[in-house]
């Protein structure tokens with residue numbers, strides 16, 4: 001029984017949806033894309049696409065009256081709900097009084113993705129409000145999103161564009177850019193009749209699964225996306241007219257890629273866009289010939305050796321880690337590139353790297369800050385790790401600096417980066433040490449002076465086990 005004196009139905013049938021709306025004294029709001037799913041078998045089927053396992057954390061965008069939510073709840077699953085409509089929030093808070101559920105009353109576009117780190121493997125689901133589905137996909141499938149899978153109900157036209165093939169009218173920048181990091185599958189077309197009220201268009205369920213790192217050819221993401229977006233900016237124009245900076249080399253570029261010189265953007269497959277990006281912006285492979293100083297057990301220089309030899313033979317050498325904090329005491333973490341030979345895709349110190357020959361540790365720290373995250377600031381040494389198998393045979397000096405950003409991340413070195421409250425980093429590290437580079441865990445304790453007083457990130461969190469009366473709920477936007 002709830003505060004309105006009604007007993008919650010087990011599932012949201014059409015009758016239950018209409019009764020709930022009457023109880024809430026509201027009507028479906030077209031401006032919020034409210035079309036409620038009333039087919040329970042379908043709701044169960046959509047949730048099953050997530051392939052849930054014990055320990056997973058599910059984020060539902062726009063839960064509405066909870067048609068999908070009720071199928072998410074099981075013993076070992078935790079859930080984050082993000083809903084913009086105040087009446088729905090009140091309903092959900094009453095309906096899912098459960099310590100496994102966190103409810104955010106806010107625009108999902110303003111949701112802080114950093115909230116999701118340290119909660120276990122993240123999976124995302126939503127029957128999305130169609131008016132805002134494209135920016136929601138861009139956000140929840142972005143580099144900062146920890147999700148391994150997204151199961152989304154979308155307007156059929158958007159779904160068709162996402163999985164379109166080269167040479168078709170639906171194939172566009174969205175198809176190319178989303179398939180760079182995700183396998184996008186169109187899994188089911190849904191008739192309008194499964195929703196109340198019925199939308200004017202049909203819908204489709206689309207599944208985004210993160211691609212395995214080894215299947216993604218390295219190329220600079222910023223250059224890739226800029227070329228693709230500009231290439232598709234005027235579909236009727238030939239690519240050479242949309243990318244005039246390559247005029248001089250156009251013939252040879254096209255010959256190398258096996259393309260006609262009059263080619264248009266929609267004729268290039270993802271693989272050709274990737275090759276094109278690499279042709280105009282060659283990826284410098286991690287240089288095996290890079291030279292490091294090797295040192296003895298007292299950190300005195302013995303001589304120079306190539307990078308490869310240093311690593312293969314476990315020769316002692318030098319490295320730096322730099323921890324950048326902001327005014328709030330939050331720590332900037334970088335996620336290492338998926339193409340790194342060591343600890344790919346792991347979260348790590350703000351910047352880190354080897355000391356080049358002839359450099360001091362401090363000079364290396366300043367250089368790495370510039371090269372990896374595009375900043376320059378004074379640094380102070382806060383610790384030193386002795387050379388050991390745990391440091392990868394490196395003597396490591398740890399530095400701290402202060403910077404508020406913005407950062408310019410080296411796209412081939414760093415996947416993404418963000419400031420995190422220190423308590424969150426500690427809890428996350430404890431729960432999922434494999435998410436981090438092993439050396440980072442040894443560097444973090446040196447950061448004793450950083451204030452960690454911002455355990456909460458932005459957004460209003462309403463605990464669903466102790467619902468806040470809707471009149472008191474603050475807007476999270």
Ligand code: SAM
Pocket residue numbers: 032033034035036037038061062063064065066067068082083084085088106107108109126127128129130132
């Ligand atoms: N999941 C429910 C279902 O399947 O019945 C409702 C789906 S309905 C298509 C979209 C939901 O998203 C509505 O509950 C609406 O209030 C909510 N919504 C609309 N815009 C939103 C936004 N920007 N952020 C979060 N939720 C939003």
